[in-house]
Amino acid sequence: MEFKLNHFKNKHVLITGGLGFIGSNLAIRLHELGAKIEIIDALIPSHGGTLFNINPIEDYLTIHTFNLSEFQCDFQEIISKQDFIFNLAGQSNHWDSMEDPLSDLEHNCMVNLRVLEHTRRYNPKARIVFTSTRQVYGRPVTLPVNESHPVNPIDINGIHKATAEQYISLYNSIYGLKSTTLRLTNTYGPRMRIKDANQTFLGYWIRSVLEKKEMCVWDGSQLRDLNYIDDVIDALLLCATQDKAIGKVYNLGSHENTNLKALATLISTIYPASIKIMDFPANRKVIDIGDYYSDFKLINSDLTWTPKVELKEGLTKTILYFKQYFEHYIETT
Amino acid sequence: MEFKLNHFKNKHVLITGGLGFIGSNLAIRLHELGAKIEIIDALIPSHGGTLFNINPIEDYLTIHTFNLSEFQCDFQEIISKQDFIFNLAGQSNHWDSMEDPLSDLEHNCMVNLRVLEHTRRYNPKARIVFTSTRQVYGRPVTLPVNESHPVNPIDINGIHKATAEQYISLYNSIYGLKSTTLRLTNTYGPRMRIKDANQTFLGYWIRSVLEKKEMCVWDGSQLRDLNYIDDVIDALLLCATQDKAIGKVYNLGSHENTNLKALATLISTIYPASIKIMDFPANRKVIDIGDYYSDFKLINSDLTWTPKVELKEGLTKTILYFKQYFEHYIETT
Numbered sequence: 085m086e087f088k089l090n091h092f093k094n095k096h097v098l099i100t101g102g103l104g105f106i107g108s109n110l111a112i113r114l115h116e117l118g119a120k121i122e123i124i125d126a127l128i129p130s131h132g133g134t135l136f137n138i139n140p141i142e143d144y145l146t147i148h149t150f151n152l153s154e155f156q157c158d159f160q161e162i163i164s165k166q167d168f169i170f171n172l173a174g175q176s177n178h179w180d181s182m183e184d185p186l187s188d189l190e191h192n193c194m195v196n197l198r199v200l201e202h203t204r205r206y207n208p209k210a211r212i213v214f215t216s217t218r219q220v221y222g223r224p225v226t227l228p229v230n231e232s233h234p235v236n237p238i239d240i241n242g243i244h245k246a247t248a249e250q251y252i253s254l255y256n257s258i259y260g261l262k263s264t265t266l267r268l269t270n271t272y273g274p275r276m277r278i279k280d281a282n283q284t285f286l287g288y289w290i291r292s293v294l295e296k297k298e299m300c301v302w303d304g305s306q307l308r309d310l311n312y313i314d315d316v317i318d319a320l321l322l323c324a325t326q327d328k329a330i331g332k333v334y335n336l337g338s339h340e341n342t343n344l345k346a347l348a349t350l351i352s353t354i355y356p357a358s359i360k361i362m363d364f365p366a367n368r369k370v371i372d373i374g375d376y377y378s379d380f381k382l383i384n385s386d387l388t389w390t391p392k393v394e395l396k397e398g399l400t401k402t403i404l405y406f407k408q409y410f411e412h413y414i415e416t417t
Numbered sequence: 418m419e420f421k422l423n424h425f426k427n428k429h430v431l432i433t434g435g436l437g438f439i440g441s442n443l444a445i446r447l448h449e450l451g452a453k454i455e456i457i458d459a460l461i462p463s464h465g466g467t468l469f470n471i472n473p474i475e476d477y478l479t480i481h482t483f484n485l486s487e488f489q490c491d492f493q494e495i496i497s498k499q500d501f502i503f504n505l506a507g508q509s510n511h512w513d514s515m516e517d518p519l520s521d522l523e524h525n526c527m528v529n530l531r532v533l534e535h536t537r538r539y540n541p542k543a544r545i546v547f548t549s550t551r552q553v554y555g556r557p558v559t560l561p562v563n564e565s566h567p568v569n570p571i572d573i574n575g576i577h578k579a580t581a582e583q584y585i586s587l588y589n590s591i592y593g594l595k596s597t598t599l600r601l602t603n604t605y606g607p608r609m610r611i612k613d614a615n616q617t618f619l620g621y622w623i624r625s626v627l628e629k630k631e632m633c634v635w636d637g638s639q640l641r642d643l644n645y646i647d648d649v650i651d652a653l654l655l656c657a658t659q660d661k662a663i664g665k666v667y668n669l670g671s672h673e674n675t676n677l678k679a680l681a682t683l684i685s686t687i688y689p690a691s692i693k694i695m696d697f698p699a700n701r702k703v704i705d706i707g708d709y710y711s712d713f714k715l716i717n718s719d720l721t722w723t724p725k726v727e728l729k730e731g732l733t734k735t736i737l738y739f740k741q742y743f744e745h746y747i748e749t750t
Binding site: 182185186189193194197198201237238239240243244246247250251254257258370371 | 515518519522526527530531534570571572573576577579580583584587590591703704
């Protein structure tokens with residue numbers, strides 16, 4: 085699971101959504117590996133981006149603050165010089181996608197299509213990694229869910245992420261773009277959105293705990309698998325550098341599956357916290373996927389990826405981070 | 418396969434894309450059935466709409482000429498009074514979808530999502546019929562293709578039509594919208610686009626024949642099934658009026674399958690014409706689906722639909738129509 089340091093040394097890397105949770109952690113790691121980083125981020129208030137996320141490296145990268153769904157004259161120039169493109173921009177909240185499906189279409193389909201069109205026209209040799217989501221599977225028919233499970237999304241966000249996956253696949257097969265798709269499960273760690281539950285329920289639980297409020301758990305019996313951010317960054321870098329990953333779609337996943345009540349209980353052993361089990365609101369329940377955990381054998385056998393950070397260790401690191409920088413994450417933007 | 422005349426008598430019917438090939442034929446039939454018809458059509462020059470198409474009934478309907486992908490203040494009012502919504506607007510050219518995928522996204526996804534959002538908010542009881550395409554299946558794995566065949570589109574247009582189908586399905590399952598999706602195969606008949614091959618190869622063959630030019634046939638061995646427009650209108654009206662069709666996806670298809678060379682030969686028995694077999698251009702071949710014909714048992718058993726117009730009869734009617742009105746169909750819109 086090693087990649088050579090020189091894979092990224094002095095290489096040009098673009099991260100769309102680079103001020104968000106995963107994008108900023110990726111930028112920090114790539115900076116350590118010697119990459120020349122450019123970030124495009126729309127800083128949409130309800131999404132995950134904040135300038136504080138790249139605070140440690142802000143003097144070493146170029147930030148373009150614009151919305152990729154609106155045409156920008158200099159985008160061609162930005163795309164054309166990249167060796168690697170990590171296409172992470174997007175809207176990830178399932179409920180918001182139902183409330184405002186047209187915005188979700190814009191951020192998850194139009195943006196990706198624009199990035200791909202520009203890449204095939206102006207820089208077809210760039211290596212592209214796209215982050216998708218387990219949401220494309222909808223309600224699992226079998227567990228664990230591997231990449232051959234039917235794609236049957238049950239909300240607008242899942243539909244649009246599945247559409248974007250098809251763009252990636254088409255541009256690989258027709259134009260030979262060197263792309264890889266990662267279907268993420270719940271990712272957590274420093275720099276995640278904790279202000280509200282827009283990104284994950286877990287982010288909001290962490291805020292609640294640090295504010296000495298109850299963690300509100302809907303139902304609590306749902307099984308989930310979680311990945312610590314460092315493991316997800318490993319996967320992104322492996323996908324970007326291994327030829328075997330070109331044209332592939334990979335699940336991430338965890339050895340530790342947990343139900344949400346057990347997860348909240350684990351948090352309460354790390355930091356004093358109380359838990360309130362609540363009924364699942366009916367209008368949210370209709371787009372809930374029920375139990376989910378991934379089979380990640382394919383990325384393990386192709387790229388030797390495996391998650392290394394245990395849940396308790398990852399949660400401890402995450403809570404420590406947010407205890408230190410709390411005020412930066414509950415302010416507006 | 419009968420529907421009562423009073424199903425549409427004095428009913429409010431909206432046809433998006435109503436100046437196009439299928440939309441205008443539908444409007445004419447619905448006018449005969451006593452419906453009060455409104456049409457929304459953007460009259461985009463490369464699409465199929467032309468005012469001449471509704472010439473016989475132009476005094477009896479309301480035409481709104483605007484692009485549904487751009488917000489319109491009065492759209493809410495239009496939607497809210499309809500009993501039936503036939504959602505036919507769209508871009509259907511596969512090659513154009515590859516050349517300008519963002520326009521295809523706009524016309525095939527954004528427009529449909531807007532219509533559905535407005536319907537669920539302002540008129541959730543309306544009956545909706547959406548026309549999709551066999552293109553969502555991609556290259557058939559088995560023939561004939563039934564509705565359980567994997568959805569695996571191989572061009573942008575197929576991807577976007579499949580996405581729109583998922584919207585329809587989601588709005589049916591989450592919000593209870595009363596919708597039906599028809600997956601059309603090649604439809605032909607009076608009022609089709611013949612100016613170029615933007616809508617079908619067959620339209621352009623008809624133009625060539627009437628101009629005493631060769632029909633250019635790429636390869637010619639590809640199997641296809643074709644439906645005459647009157648049979649497709651029957652299917653649309655059945656879907657809109659039968660409860661059994663709600664929430665369903667149906668293929669249309671034909672008893673007569675033909676390869677393209679045989680089809681051109683059949684045309685030459687109806688009207689003097691010569692045929693030129695040509696190599697399939699490489700850049701088109703990559704998005705060609707190969708042989709295709711549908712299994713339409715499901716709509717036959719649910720709604721008793723079956724195609725009634727034989728290919729030779731339908732082609733004869735079509736050529737006669739265009740011989741009479743030729744000049745109206747080769748002018749620039």
